Amino acid sequence: MLTLYSYPALFGVADNNGYGLKVYAFLKLAGVPFNHEHIFDASTAPRGQLPYIVDSGETIGDSETIIAHVTRKYRLTTDAALSVAQRDGDLLVTRLLDDLYWVMSYSRWKDDRYYPSFRDALKREHPRLTNDALDKARAFNFQRYHFQGIGRYTPDGAYARGLADLGILARLVPETGFVHGMRPATIDASIYAFIANIHYYPIETPLKACVESHTNLVRHCEEIHAAVSG
Template identity: 65%
Template sequence: MLTLYSYPDLFGVADNNPYGLKVYAFLKLCKLAFRHEHILDAEKAPRGQLPYLEDNGEAIGDSDTIIAHLIARYTLPIDDGLTASQRDTDHLIRRMLDDLYWVMSYSRWKDPRFWPLFRDALLRTHPGLTKAALDKARDYNFKRYYYQGIGRYEPEAVYDRGVADLRVLAHLVPEGGFLFGAKPSSGDASIYGFTANIYFYEIDTPLKEFLMSRPNLVAHCRAIHAALAG
């Protein structure tokens, strides 16, 4: 049995981290049976990062590496038929989403307008968590933001960067269907991991305000969400 280890759920979304949700969505779209274990301690994870997957005793880290591993090992057809140009577009979108991640994370852990709301939502949803543990995680994230660079920006500049990423994504996602046609690809799982953690997020950040103004992004998110429940 495959086991996905990732961060806890929040606001009805299976993982409040976009990378874990991306892998979760991929597994669901491919109809692979798996166990989902929610954890916070990444000590046992490859490179000390979540999510990671256990497959017959083998631990695989990094969301893109996990997806590539599953496609190869289980001969999954989800990306069959994509052209070379579409595969390049998928790669570029995933790298852009890596940039968006930092803005999403900043909006939760650093921005003083939203941090108390995020913290309290986690504590309500997961009574086993403590304020002390979340404060420790917040201090750790502050260091990450500083060394990555986003922590040195003024808040307005941070959100300008994230909105710019979402604007480009809105130009690429079609008005109907999925990224490359009538059926979802692994790229759609990647997009959902991020957009669902903005759309279903019950805190009105600038990222959510922008996403809600783009009907195609909302429709895409809802379509994948419905497909996962089916």
């Protein structure tokens, strides 16, 4: 059976990282059976990044590559009816979510207003985490933010990027149903993965306030959450 390796759960969400949760939600919605292993150390993962899967002895990393592999191998029809224009639009939204990821991560690890609450929540849900380990993770993330670029923004500048991303998602997600109709597609799993890691996050960041102000984003998130939980 396929095994998904990703970061641990937090605040009732199956993975506290959007990329792992995207794969988890996709597999659940597609009805592909899998085992889910939570890990903290990504050093042995492909390119040192989570998530990854092991499927019949083959190790595959990167959320998009994983989804493409599973779709092909298991002959999934999740997106089979989409037009070329819809597929192109989904790719653009996927890249937008890549941008949103950095702002979400910044709000947890970089912003001194919210990091203590995030740190304490991690320790509460995962008691084996130590302050030393979290301090090292924070320092590592500071380096990533600097080289990626988001770490060179002021907090207001960083959140402005994320709020712009959320504004586009709020205009894309319908009041009922899903992005391409009444059945969820891969892009719905992707949007859910990032919105869930904001909506179910009990720390009042600007990103959370924005999501909560859009009932369509909340509705979309909660419907998919109910479908993939348990």
